[in-house]
Amino acid sequence: SQQGEEDPQALSIQEGENATMNCSYKTSINNLQWYRQNSGRGLVHLILIRSNEREKHSGRLRVTLDTSKKSSSLLITASRAADTASYFCATASKGGGADGLTFGKGTHLIIQP
Amino acid sequence: ETGVTQSPTHLIKTRGQQVTLRCSSQSGHNTVSWYQQALGQGPQFIFQYYREEENGRGNFPPRFSGLQFPNYSSELNVNALELDDSALYLCASSSAEVTRYTFGSGTRLTVV
Numbered sequence: 090s091q092q093g094e095e096d097p098q099a100l101s102i103q104e105g106e107n108a109t110m111n112c113s114y115k116t117s118i119n120n121l122q123w124y125r126q127n128s129g130r131g132l133v134h135l136i137l138i139r140s141n142e143r144e145k146h147s148g149r150l151r152v153t154l155d156t157s158k159k160s161s162s163l164l165i166t167a168s169r170a171a172d173t174a175s176y177f178c179a180t181a182s183k184g185g186g187a188d189g190l191t192f193g194k195g196t197h198l199i200i201q202p
Numbered sequence: 203e204t205g206v207t208q209s210p211t212h213l214i215k216t217r218g219q220q221v222t223l224r225c226s227s228q229s230g231h232n233t234v235s236w237y238q239q240a241l242g243q244g245p246q247f248i249f250q251y252y253r254e255e256e257n258g259r260g261n262f263p264p265r266f267s268g269l270q271f272p273n274y275s276s277e278l279n280v281n282a283l284e285l286d287d288s289a290l291y292l293c294a295s296s297s298a299e300v301t302r303y304t305f306g307s308g309t310r311l312t313v314v
Contacts, residue, residue, distance in 0.1 A: 120301060129290055131206075131307040132245070177244050181301050187258030189235050189247030190303065 094193055095178060101199040108165040110196040112178030113158075119181045121154055122190065123163050126175045135163075135176075140183075168200045206295050206306035214312045220281045221311060225293030227274040228304045234276040235303070236268060237292040245292055251276055280311075288313045 096111045114121070120139045124132040138145045138154045138161070145152045151164040165172055175197045179190040207226045215221050227234055233252045237245035247260035251270035265281040274295070280287055290310050294303040 122302070124305075129239075129241075129308075129310075131292065132294075132303075132305040134302055134304070137302055179244075187250055187252070189237075189250055189258055189260060190245075191247065192237075192244030194242075194244045 095176070095196040097196060098194070099197045099199070101201060102168060104168060104170055104200050104202050106168055108168050108172070108198055108200075110163045110176055110198070112161045112163070112193055114161075114178070114180045114191070114193075115159065116180070117183045118156070119183050121152075121161050122179045122181070123150075123152060123161075124177045124179060124192075126177065126195070128174075132177065165198075168198075170200050170202050172198060173200045174198060206293055206304050208291075208293050208306035208309050210309060211307065212310045212312075214314060215283050217283055217285060217313055219283050220279065221283060223278045223280075223291050223293075223309045223311070225276045225278070225295075225306055227276070227295035231295035231297050231304065232274050233296045234270055234274065235294050235296075236276070236278045237294065238262070238287075239290040239292060239308070240286075241289070248278070283313045285313050287311065 122137045123135040126132050136147045138152050149166045154161045175195045177192050177195045179192045182188045209224045235250035236248040239245040248262050250258040254270045267279045269277045290308045292308045293306045296303045
């Protein structure tokens with residue numbers, strides 16, 4: 090079963106604008122990760138934020154985590170056409186890595202040139 | 203450093219048949235997990251292997267089974283295929299000490 094939901098399901102913006110995607114989850118987590126997927130192919134790991142962290146940056150990416158609200162956001166600044174992809178949040182439970190990752194349904198991001 | 207490779211990339215099978223999908227882990231990774239991704243959905247965890255033993259399983263029936271070999275490569279076997287098994291199957295490897303996963307490009311299985 091899916092852990093939670095990404096919001097919005099789809100987002101279309103102009104190149105150069107910022108894109109913000111949100112993710113909600115249901116259970117206690119060890120960490121939350123964001124992945125990108127191009128055209129139904131493999132997932133590429135973007136960033137991991139641990140449950141005791143509130144914000145993390147990596148290049149043009151900024152991730153926040155609010156464990157009290159069980160939510161996270163991914164901000165992509167100065168978007169580029171190459172950022173067009175589906176973005177998924179995934180949670181790793183406190184039960185340990187053997188539970189695997191639980192993914193949301195994803196946000197499909199389209200960057201218009 | 204080699205990434206995760208999966209084979210085949212595409213496969214068409216008939217309902218009721220059996221299928222085997224293969225995955226080679228990234229160098230240095232000893233844990234392999236498999237995910238099923240239906241069209242328009244997020245990946246769903248099937249199971250995970252560590253040191254050749256299944257050590258975690260999602261909500262999938264026993265006809266989904268797997269193997270991990272001494273070189274950490276892995277197979278996913280699905281028996282008695284159903285139409286709903288049509289999906290992208292993703293393999294991911296990681297080291298036991300790190301929770302970040304490296305995914306392969308997937309095998310797209312179509313059951314007709």
